[in-house]
Amino acid sequence: MSSAPTRTPQRERSRATQARVLEATVDCLLERGWSGTTTTVVATRAGVSRGAQLHHYPTKSALVMAAVEHLAERRAAEIRTEAASLPAGPERLDRVIDMLATAFTGPLFVAALELWVAGRTDPELRDALVPLEARVGREMHRLTVELLGADERQPGVRETIQATLDLLRGLGVANLLSDDSARRTALLGTWKRQLAAILAAVPTTPSASTG
Template sequence: MRQRLLDATVECLVERGWSGTSTTLVSERAGVSRGAQLHHFPSKSALVLAAVEHLADVRGVELREAAAALPSGDRRTRAVLGVLADHFTSPVFTAALELWVAARTDPELHEAVGPLEQRIGRETHRWAVELLGVDEARPGVRELVQATLDLVRGLGLATTITDDTRRRARILDEWARVLDDRFQAGADRP
């Protein structure tokens, strides 16, 4: 039941946004009673935060699985960028974006979203370092990893308005070349 509620919440956030998502709509979509929904999640904020956190955990598993299929050598950086771009164009990102916008003017939601986003941001940064196989102790590497995440996040944001697939691919191709040059053609990699 909890899983159905979480899945229905994400679907509503993606389809209808924060303002169009209600606990009643989520309960109906999940096929559970309003009382059962309230038992698990006493407020809309609690429900939505749990759903986004759950999706982030699921996406973390998906990222680890995708990492196993990544090539080594020259094509690895571009493949990693593709995995990260997929993450930032997924329903997880869309749902999180709805929360960010709503939290800007909702103090209760803002207080709850901040720590969740910090945790997810740290985990995503750690995944990027791991997938790229770089050493953050080297000068500038941490900043390049963060710039990469900022880049793919921005590309994900652009995709919410229009299909930006072709432009995104060209940008990621070029950024992969920049990273490979900076990381000395894979010298950082184990």
């Protein structure tokens, strides 16, 4: 009963179907949240048969995880593309933080947060999420270090980069229910200057003036 190894049209259709299903899943998560997202709603929205969908993603967890992973990859690619046009010099740090702040208030962050919160009370989802989160977190950290040209061998730098990402996550949550952008901009303005000083100097006391 195995389907014969047909050629590319079949495979391409399959890939297009998958992409459509994943986009519909993210849209559904954003619009209705985890509890309002069902495999049936997604299949309808994507215009695919329930059979086709279940073939690719047998459970809601599998479907939603794949969708968030798909979106994470797309976003990482976008960030890398955008990063390629960043200026060098002091302005660079500001632009990197702005780019990351945009990511942490965008659809990927919101969709991922839906999953994290649902995973807290759903052991199956949690077990699947933990390794995915660890991987995405490591990737994001590495990307940030690279974009900032930070030297993690200097004491405190690694923790400061982590703190920057945790701060951005906190700001993402603060932006969930209302537009927090004015407060965020002011706060990040201060943080950028502090971060620049830390990355440039790495003395934890602010008196050394060795350039």
